[in-house]
Amino acid sequence: MxxxxxxxxxxxxxxxxxxxxxxxxxxxxxxxxxxxxxxxxxxxxxxxxxxxxxxxxxxxxxxxxxxxxxxxxxxxxxxxxxxxxxxxxxxxxxxxxxxxxxxxxxxxxxxxxxxxxxxxxxxxxxxxxxxxxxxxxxxxxxxxxxxxxxxxxxxxxxxxxxxxxxxxxxxxxxxxxxxxxxxxxxxxxxxxxxxxxxxxxxxxxxxxxxxxxxxxxxxxxxxxxxxxxxxxxxxxxxxxxxxxxxxxxxxxxxxxxxxxxxxxxxxxxxxxxxxxxxxxxxxFPAPADRKALADEGYQVLERPAFNILYLGINQKNNPKLKDLRVRQAIAYALNRAQLVQTKGPGGSVVADQFLPESVLGYAPDVQKYDYSVDKAKQLLSEAGATGLTLNFYYPTEVSRPYMPNPQEIFTVLANDLQAAGIKVNGVPRPWNGGFKDDVQQFGKQDLHILGWTGDYNDPGNFVGTFFGRPKVEFGDDAMADMFTAVGKADATVDQEAKRTAFEQVNRDLAAKWLPAVPIWHAPPxxxxxxxxxxxxxxxxxxxxxxxxxxxx
Missing domain, CATH: 3.40.190.10 (Periplasmic binding protein-like II)
Known part of the structure; x- marks a missing residue:
């Protein structure tokens, strides 16, 4: 009923x-x-x-x-x-x-x-x-x-x-x-x-x-x-x-x-x-295995992409990461289009914001970070962050809907960052009793890969879950204007006004706050x-x- x-x-x-x-x-x-x-x-x-x-x-x-x-x-x-x-x-x-x-x-x-x-x-x-x-x-x-x-x-x-x-x-x-x-x-x-x-x-x-x-x-x-x-x-x-x-x-x-x-x-x-x-x-079969398994007679049941993979940036441990220019440099350094082509499940698309296009509040005009090693190096130099070293945490022994092979995804992203002059220390940790605790409870990382599959069709379930309040995962409780903006949008009863408010939140997330870098939407x-x-x-x-x- x-x-x-x-x-x-x-x-x-x-x-x-x-x-x-x-x-x-x-x-x-x-x-x-x-x-x-x-x-x-x-x-x-x-x-x-x-x-x-x-x-x-x-x-x-x-x-x-x-x-x-x-x-x-x-x-x-x-x-x-x-x-x-x-x-x-x-x-x-x-x-x-x-x-x-x-x-x-x-x-x-x-x-x-x-x-x-x-x-x-x-x-x-x-x-x-x-x-x-x-x-x-x-x-x-x-x-x-x-x-x-x-x-x-x-x-x-x-x-x-x-x-x-x-x-x-x-x-x-x-x-x-x-x-x-x-x-x-x-x-x-x-x-x-x-x-x-x-x-x-x-x-x-x-x-x-x-x-x-x-x-x-x-x-x-x-x-x-x-x-x-x-x-x-x-x-x-x-x-x-x-x-x-x-x-x-x-x-x-x-x-x-x-x-x-x-x-x-x-x-x-x-x-x-x-x-x-x-x-x-x-x-969550590996992208390369899906066609082969179907050809062998197995049933491959595909879900729509209602998720997001992102590179989280923890601003707590390394003061350089509090500089927006450094976070933007990280975004420019990532060749996300190539990552989608080589490691993404069939039908994956590059994400430019933290919710799928089908969700209320998606803004088509957010700032984009197209791949540019030169731009990344320029911003790092301007911020005085040349030679930056970051601890990059990633999970092992697990596949997620948005992250079918964490080791491979980490390797590609780490290589991109190192090509832009950022030294990466990889820290592999088991999913439960390791990675999740280190990242979400104790904030030990500088960078990490994580994501989200939507629980219900509302922007608050994506943007609000990530950025609606201070979180150890991103390590900076000083973005009071971000928390306020997300909370105000989420509390808007009128649906058209809510749409407008979340569209602006998504623009500001990309251009003004950038607490993480969206990577892709992938159909598991x-x-x-x-x-x-x-x-x-x-x-x-x-x-x-x-x-x-x-x-x-």
Missing amino acids: RAPRTVIAAGVIAAMTIGVAGCAESDRDNGEDQSNATGGTFIFAGAGDPKNFDPIFNDDGESFRPIRQMYETLVTHKPGTAELQGGLAESWSNDPTGKIWTFKLRQGVTFHDGTTLDAAAVCANFDRWYNMKGEAAQSQMIYYADVFGGFAGNPDAVYDNCKAPDASTAVVTMKKYKGAFPGAFALTAFSIASPAAMKQHGSDTVTQNGDSFSYSAFANEHPTGTGAFTFGGWNKATGEITLNKNANYWGEKAKVDKVIIKIIKDENTRKQELRAGTVQAID AIVTTKEVQGLVPSPLTAEEFDTVSLTK
Whole structure:
């Protein structure tokens, strides 16, 4: 059932629905209708370890993949699109100010522990997030900080309260309008968990150990949602996460009996196991492999490009990077067009701003940084930064939708920088428990490559997530005018005024602030064996496996 929406929400959603390309590079017709096939085990090759299975403490795709199968959100997306539809809430509406959101919940929904989903359970989740304290609040709650502005006691906090006038109605009140809603209610990080299970297994017990965090038994051993699959265990020795069909699921039951997410960190090994038949699907194939795999008879399912890869610039550790001319020199030094041609997935395009062209606020007239080694050297000389040395962090043992091979991308970018006279010290770090902590928690880097796949169709989900507040990742909290401009644009209720405000934000990001350099937009793909049917590729890389069936 499609939820009723007031004009505030409807303008964005109606204007910006994104579909998928489906099977772009292979023939999926095997001559039989297998839509009713059931049973079996679907084995998906993950590219990296999840951090844990508590939605609120995560922000990366490798963690969200299993979480998404076990948990659900109040609002979700129509399969294959970025269009919103009802999730655990059959419908939702907001008042004219955009501050009061009313959710009508589905009846007969239970958590995996047998407890009932009701409005009190929904409010318990919202109150939990808002009242997080201590090390739990300091851990990787990036989505909450970006969307809700902060925790209890923070003057920037957006959340006010949640009330349950009856068991099937949850009313969430915000202190101010924020453009992220209603789209943000569909974020996997804001999945609804069982309050009873969280209490029993100490969900908020988080401890910091040096540069990393340790999480609760709930997060690691007892994740409890309402989804089509239940948790069957994580065998770290074999790298296998097991998910079992939820026989008590409120909706249409999953077609397969079991899902195994097998962690295979090496890209070539993932491809070899696909060919050997030990896995049935791999994500983010290397650009050069897509045609070859399609020619071999594998299904190559392509998603639209709804993402961004960027070169982040941390202004904290090296004072030279605070000079706009130095950051502009870095931008001019990068031969992004060649990088797209040689390393980008098919259909990739050079990015000149931090959101796709399909998103409200895209400005076609931003300042461009066409490749020019001479211009880069000139700006470095003018800034007194000749001989600059920078520590360039990049992740290992992982492929992301926007970054299929980090090592290769780093190598090309580092060579470009060195050709312009910038010495580069490469620092490879593992994705979880290394790179992400060093970059996003502690800001050890001068440069890094990272990116984003949009969670919903709103400029705040891109520009606001990156640059709406001071972040360790970019290392300079002095750009108060940037934070103010992004916040003002995001708080604009009128959609045309919001478009104009974000267009100016994007112009200023390119010409005046340049906290990072956009690299490309890349359409990621999933590759499956012929026996896999019903997998719907998502532009948000938010695939759910309950629709998957296996031919005999």
